[in-house]
Each structure stands twice: as structure tokens, then as C-alpha cells.
Amino acid sequence: AQRVTQPEKLLSVFKGAPVELKCNYSYSGSPELFWYVQYSRQRLQLLLRHISRESIKGFTADLNKGETSFHLKKPFAQEEDSAMYYCALRSGGSNYKLTFGKGTLLTVNP
Amino acid sequence: DTGVSQDPRHKITKRGQNVTFRCDPISEHNRLYWYRQTLGQGPEFLTYFQNEAQLEKSRLLSDRFSAERPKGSFSTLEIQRTEQGDSAMYLCATFLRGGKAGANVLTFGAGSRLTVL
Numbered sequence: 330a331q332r333v334t335q336p337e338k339l340l341s342v343f344k345g346a347p348v349e350l351k352c353n354y355s356y357s358g359s360p361e362l363f364w365y366v367q368y369s370r371q372r373l374q375l376l377l378r379h380i381s382r383e384s385i386k387g388f389t390a391d392l393n394k395g396e397t398s399f400h401l402k403k404p405f406a407q408e409e410d411s412a413m414y415y416c417a418l419r420s421g422g423s424n425y426k427l428t429f430g431k432g433t434l435l436t437v438n439p
Numbered sequence: 440d441t442g443v444s445q446d447p448r449h450k451i452t453k454r455g456q457n458v459t460f461r462c463d464p465i466s467e468h469n470r471l472y473w474y475r476q477t478l479g480q481g482p483e484f485l486t487y488f489q490n491e492a493q494l495e496k497s498r499l500l501s502d503r504f505s506a507e508r509p510k511g512s513f514s515t516l517e518i519q520r521t522e523q524g525d526s527a528m529y530l531c532a533t534f535l536r537g538g539k540a541g542a543n544v545l546t547f548g549a550g551s552r553l554t555v556l
Contacts, residue, residue: 333481338479372442372547372548372549372550373482373530373547374546374547375544375545375546378544415481415482417481423536424487424494424495425470425534425536425543425545426472426484426487426495427482427484427545428484429481429482429483430481431479431480431481432480432481
């Protein structure tokens with residue numbers, strides 16, 4: 330069975346500081362990993378996916394199959410980055426069902 | 440139609456009552472998913488449809504829960520004889536597979552929050 334672990338419930342940094350939100354997964358096959366973000370009073374939305382290999386809002390994430398990790402990073406955090414971040418895994422097959430972690434609440438202080 | 444629409448946004452009910460939630464997907468999105476999110480947890484998969492066919496149900500979906508998508512467009516999620524443990528946010532998400540812009544991404548609605556007293 331697949332599992333996604335986000336070890337930090339809360340993460341607080343100062344504006345301009347680097348930020349890393351950790352995500353580890355457990356899955357025997359070849360996974361597809363995503364980061365979703367939920368800003369205050371907004372719906373859950375896709376931030377980025379590993380197959381795109383792109384930077385969104387300054388965030389990047391690299392899939393490390395050896396360490397089964399997909400950590401989200403940003404070199405200089407901004408106050409508007411404050412939100413709930415969820416890591417999610419799609420197991421193989423055609424159903425596109427996602428398994429989510431419990432989320433990390435990021436607070437960027439001025 | 441610019442997004443996934445869910446109704447009602449909030450529902451407060453007494454234990455034992457039935458409740459129904461509705462989800463209107465993005466046009467052309469042939470796949471529709473229901474998730475449940477409780478406090479401190481990420482969304483948990485409940486069930487999904489491809490067009491009108493319900494293709495998978497989670498073990499979380501007890502026999503008090505039923506979901507339909509009769510014409511392959513909107514979907515309803517009904518909970519019968521609600522219990523306090525059913526209190527949660529019920530999220531609908533839709534998906535279009537293919538090469539069009541916006542495809543291959545699970546797009547979520549704002550959710551329907553259920554409180555069972």
C-alpha cells in the first residue's frame with residue numbers, strides 16, 4: 330500500500346529565509362509525485378508535479394527515488410507563501426487516484 | 440464554467456439525519472472524484488467515476504454512503520443516518536485525461552463542510 334509522510338505539521342520561517350518542506354513516500358512501483366497548496370480561504374490547488382520539472386512561484390521539488398523523497402524547496406520565502414502544503418502520490422494505473430500526506434502549515438513571518 | 444462547484448458549502452445536521460452533497464464538474468472532465476478531509480488530515484479518497492460509471496470505492500465508504508453520477512455530469516454524495524464521525528469536509532475533484540490545456544491535473548472544488556451534532 331502507498332503512503333505519504335510529511336513529518337512536520339508546522340513550519341515557521343522568516344521572510345527571505347530558505348524553506349524546505351519534507352515529503353517521504355512509500356510505494357513499490359514507479360510513483361508520480363505532486364505538491365498541492367491551500368491558501369487561506371481558498372481551495373486546494375496544484376503547485377507542481379515532478380514530471381514537469383518546473384519551478385512554480387520559486388518552488389522546486391526533486392524526486393529522489395533512492396531516499397523515496399520529494400521535498401519542496403524555495404531559496405527565499407515570501408509572506409504570501411504562507412499556506413498549507415500537501416504532498417501527494419499517484420500510484421500506477423489509469424485511475425489517477427491520489428494519496429495525500431497530512432500536510433505542513435507554513436508560516437512566513439515578516 | 441470556470442471551476443468545480445460544490446453545494447452546499449456548509450451543512451449542519453443532527454445525528455441520524457440524511458444529507459446529500461452535489462458536485463458540478465468542469466465541462467468535459469469525464470472523471471470525478473470524492474475525497475473526505477478531517478481535521479489535521481490530508482484528503483482521503485472515497486470513490487471515483489469515469490463518466491457515469493463508478494469504478495472504485497474506498498473501504499472508507501461504508502454502506503451508509505452512496506454516490507451517483509447519473510448522466511456523467513454532476514454527481515451527488517449521500518450519507519444516510521449520519522454519525523458524529525461523519526463530520527468532515529467533503530471534497531470533489533475532477534480530471535480530464537488527454538493533451539488539452541489543463542488536462543491531467545486533479546482540480547478540486549471548495550468542498551462541502553458537514554457538521555453532525
